[in-house]
Amino acid sequence: MGSLADTPDLIGFFSYSVDDDEGSGGRLSKLRERIQEELRSQLGRTKRDFRLWQDKVSIQHGELWEDKIKTAIFEAAFFIPIITPTAVKSRYCRFEFETFAAREKELGRSNLIFPILYIPVPAFNDEGWRQDPLLSIIGSRQCEQWQHLRHLDPSSTEVALRVEKFCENIAKAMQQPWLSPEERREAEARRLADDERRREEKLRDQAEEERRRQEVETKRRAAEAEAAKRREDQERRRLDKQAEWAARKAQLLRPSRRSIASVGTVLALLLVAGAISLSWAYWASSPAAVTATVMQPDRQSSQNPPAKAEVQADNRAKVMPQEDKPGSQNSAAEAKGRAQGDLAKGTALEDKALADADMLADSIAKVTAQEDKQRPQNPLAQLYGPGPEAQKGEDAKKAMKELEDFMSKQALLAKTLEDVAKRRHELMKTMAAGLRTGDEHPLGLEVANMSADLRGRYKIRNTVTGVVIMGVDANSPNAGKKFSPGEAIVQFEQEAVADISDLWTKIDKVKGQGQKNALLLVASPDDKRRYVAVNIQ
Numbered sequence: 001m002g003s004l005a006d007t008p009d010l011i012g013f014f015s016y017s018v019d020d021d022e023g024s025g026g027r028l029s030k031l032r033e034r035i036q037e038e039l040r041s042q043l044g045r046t047k048r049d050f051r052l053w054q055d056k057v058s059i060q061h062g063e064l065w066e067d068k069i070k071t072a073i074f075e076a077a078f079f080i081p082i083i084t085p086t087a088v089k090s091r092y093c094r095f096e097f098e099t100f101a102a103r104e105k106e107l108g109r110s111n112l113i114f115p116i117l118y119i120p121v122p123a124f125n126d127e128g129w130r131q132d133p134l135l136s137i138i139g140s141r142q143c144e145q146w147q148h149l150r151h152l153d154p155s156s157t158e159v160a161l162r163v164e165k166f167c168e169n170i171a172k173a174m175q176q177p178w179l180s181p182e183e184r185r186e187a188e189a190r191r192l193a194d195d196e197r198r199r200e201e202k203l204r205d206q207a208e209e210e211r212r213r214q215e216v217e218t219k220r221r222a223a224e225a226e227a228a229k230r231r232e233d234q235e236r237r238r239l240d241k242q243a244e245w246a247a248r249k250a251q252l253l254r255p256s257r258r259s260i261a262s263v264g265t266v267l268a269l270l271l272v273a274g275a276i277s278l279s280w281a282y283w284a285s286s287p288a289a290v291t292a293t294v295m296q297p298d299r300q301s302s303q304n305p306p307a308k309a310e311v312q313a314d315n316r317a318k319v320m321p322q323e324d325k326p327g328s329q330n331s332a333a334e335a336k337g338r339a340q341g342d343l344a345k346g347t348a349l350e351d352k353a354l355a356d357a358d359m360l361a362d363s364i365a366k367v368t369a370q371e372d373k374q375r376p377q378n379p380l381a382q383l384y385g386p387g388p389e390a391q392k393g394e395d396a397k398k399a400m401k402e403l404e405d406f407m408s409k410q411a412l413l414a415k416t417l418e419d420v421a422k423r424r425h426e427l428m429k430t431m432a433a434g435l436r437t438g439d440e441h442p443l444g445l446e447v448a449n450m451s452a453d454l455r456g457r458y459k460i461r462n463t464v465t466g467v468v469i470m471g472v473d474a475n476s477p478n479a480g481k482k483f484s485p486g487e488a489i490v491q492f493e494q495e496a497v498a499d500i501s502d503l504w505t506k507i508d509k510v511k512g513q514g515q516k517n518a519l520l521l522v523a524s525p526d527d528k529r530r531y532v533a534v535n536i537q
Contacts (some may be wrong), residue, residue, distance in 0.1 A: 002177070002178065002180075003174060003175050003176055003177055003178050004077045004078075004107075004173075004174045004175075004176075004178050005043055005171070005174040005175045007077065008049060009049050009050075009075075010043065010045060010049065010050045010077055010174070011050075011051060011052075011053055011072070011075050011076050011077060012036075012039070012051075012052045012053065012076055012077060012078045012079070012080060012170075013052075013053045013072060013073055013076035013078070013079045013080070013096070013100060014032045014035075014052050014053060014054045014080050014082075015079065015080065015081040015082065015087070015093055015096045015097065015100075016028045016032075016054075016081075016082040016087065016093075017082070017084055017086040017087040017090050017093060018055075019086050020082065020084050020086050020087065020118070020119070024150065027150065027154060028082055028118075029054065030154040030155070031154045031159075031163075032052055032054050032080075033154075034154045034155070034159070034160070034163050035052060035080065035163055035166070035167060036050075036051065036052040038160075038163050038164055038167040039052065039167045039170060039171065042167055042168065042171045043171055043174065052080070053072045053076060055068075055069060066095075069092075069095075069096060069099075070099060073096060073099045073100050073103055074099075074103060076100065076103065077107075077112065077174065078112045078113075078114065078170055078173065078174065079096075079097075079100040079103075079104070079112060079113045079114070080114050080115075080116065080170075081093070081096070081097055081113070081115050081116070081138075082116050082118045083115050083116060083117045083118060083119075083121060083138060083143065084118050084119040084121070085119060085120075085121050085122065085123075086119075088121055088123065088134065088135070094134050097134055097137070097138075098133070098134065100112075100113065101113070101137060106181060107178075107180075107181070108178075108179070108181070108184060109173075109178070111173050111176075112173060113137070113141055114141075114144065114166070114169065114170055114173075115138050115141055115143045115144065116143065116144045116146045116166075117143040117144065117145055117146060117147065118146050118147070118150055119147065119150070120147060121135075123135055124139065144162075144166055146162075149162060210474070211474070214471060214472075214474060217470075217471050217485070218471070221446075221470070221471075250407070443476070443478055443507070443534055443535075443536060444472065444473040444475075444476020444477065444478045444479065445469055445471070445472055445473070445476075445478070445483060445489075446469070446470040446471040446472070446473075447467045447468060447469055447470060447489065447500055447503070448467065448468050448470050448500070449467060449468075449499045449500055450464075450465065450466065450467065450468055450488065450499075454468045457486075458485070458486030458525050459486075459525050459526075460486065460488065460525045461525065461526060461527045463527050464488045464490065464523045464525065464527050465488070465490060465496070465497075466488040466489045466490040466491070466496070466497040466498075466523070467488065467489050467497055467499060467500055467503055468486065468487075468488050469483050469484070469485060469486070469487045469488065469489065469522075470485055471485060477534075477535040477537075478534045478535055481532050481534060483522070483532075484524075486524075486525045487522050487523065487524055487525070488522070488523045488525075489503065489520055489521075489522060490521045490522065490523045490529065491520065491521035492506045492507070492510075492518060492519075492520060492521075493506065493510060493518050493519055494519065494521070507536055510536060511536055511537075515536070516535065516536065516537050517533055517534065517535055517536065518533070518534055518536050519531055519532070519533055519534075520532045520533075520534055
């Protein structure tokens with residue numbers, strides 16, 4: 001970057017009225033010469049590479065003065081107009097002023113015009129000067145006041161000091177950093193190129209960021225799906241284990257037919273033992289039984305109860321005292337008859353009890369055999385171990401009570417498992433519909449049913465309904481529709497969308513009619529709605 005003072009040929013333009021110069025005896029031309037010499041000295045220039053252009057000096061006879069003036073203005077770096085009433089009214093001075101004003105604008109500067117108010121202009125006393133193009137430009141610049149110096153000799157010290165100060169302002173303006181029009185165009189072109197490059201880089205960064213975000217979102221959804229699957233497997237294993245444990249407990253606590261048969265066997269044995277005890281007690285209370293208690297039983301006769309009774313009767317007759325022998329044969333016969341009768345009664349009662357016990361034992365054996373085919377082990381024995389049969393009976397009652405409680409709990413558990421299975425099925429259905437990829441979904445969108453979790457995650461208002469957009473497939477035809485995660489599809493073809501299944505039904509209906517595009521009503525989380533036309537193929 002350079003400055004106007006660095007240009008190879010520095011030219012300034014001195015604009016004045018020839019009539020004013022001639023009327024002042026050439027003082028304006030001398031003032032121009034004084035300004036030219038002072039500026040040349042301050043800028044370190046020579047007469048060959050610096051000049052202050054004046055039409056009287058620079059235009060030769062026969063040249064087209066207007067073209068020459070225009071060329072000089074287009075080459076000038078600064079402009080010094082001498083402001084007088086005559087110059088303001090001069091068509092030529094106005095032409096020079098307006099032409100350089102355009103030149104100043106082309107150079108991209110606003111401080112290259114240095115007016116000298118040489119004679120007061122009455123038009124400036126009227127507020128209408130602001131409407132005059134020339135006077136408005138002059139009035140907006142800082143004018144050098146020269147009214148009291150115009151009668152002095154240009155070579156005087158006072159004039160020289162004012163010229164020095166005036167030229168310092170011009171030299172500072174020439175030395176300011178500056179870009180030529182060509183340099184400005186090149187700089188503007190570079191700026192536009194840099195802006196375009198930065199815009200492309202920003203777009204690439206945004207695309208890369210979106211790609212990474214989509215990748216992270218895909219991984220997150222995959223991780224959530226995997227975690228949900230693991231939780232489901234754990235829940236299934238837990239429920240299966242719980243059901244297996246419940247089945248085993250029910251199997252162990254269930255009072256089987258064999259256990260009932262075992263209790264019946266114990267009761268039957270007790271009844272048989274009681275009957276036998278009663279029969280023998282009855283027989284032992286008879287006289288024959290008393291006599292038989294003091295006799296040694298005969299091994300052979302003991303195997304035959306009638307013979308045994310006869311031997312006992314004979315022995316009783318032998319041990320009777322001799323004084324009782326009168327009529328002893330009749331007494332012995334009566335005792336023997338009574339003993340045989342008592343024995344017959346006891347034997348009949350015992351036979352009946354044994355027969356009943358055998359029948360009950362046969363029934364128990366049949367039940368036990370059938371139960372053994374179904375289950376070889378006794379659950380009560382597994383639970384309570386070996387012990388007295390009476391204790392096992394009490395345990396059976398206790399087991400029946402526990403079984404009733406367990407069956408009620410089992411029914412409640414079955415109802416709970418059924419509800420869990422239904423909720424799990426609905427969850428898997430929702431997840432399967434929400435995790436569809438863009439290639440599988442005609443809209444290229446990943447959606448999920450509206451839930452309290454999604455409302456909290458994306459801060460979705462309660463007034464927003466429909467299905468939630470979770471992601472967009474970057475390769476789908478609808479990738480450029482500016483869909484964002486958290487937005488909701490409220491309507492499809494001006495019909496409200498209830499859930500994912502409803503959305504699919506509406507898509508299939510429209511596609512079945514041969515329609516390729518559809519209109520969506522999409523709502524942002526804060527319920528700002530917009531219509532979007534999408535490709536459904």
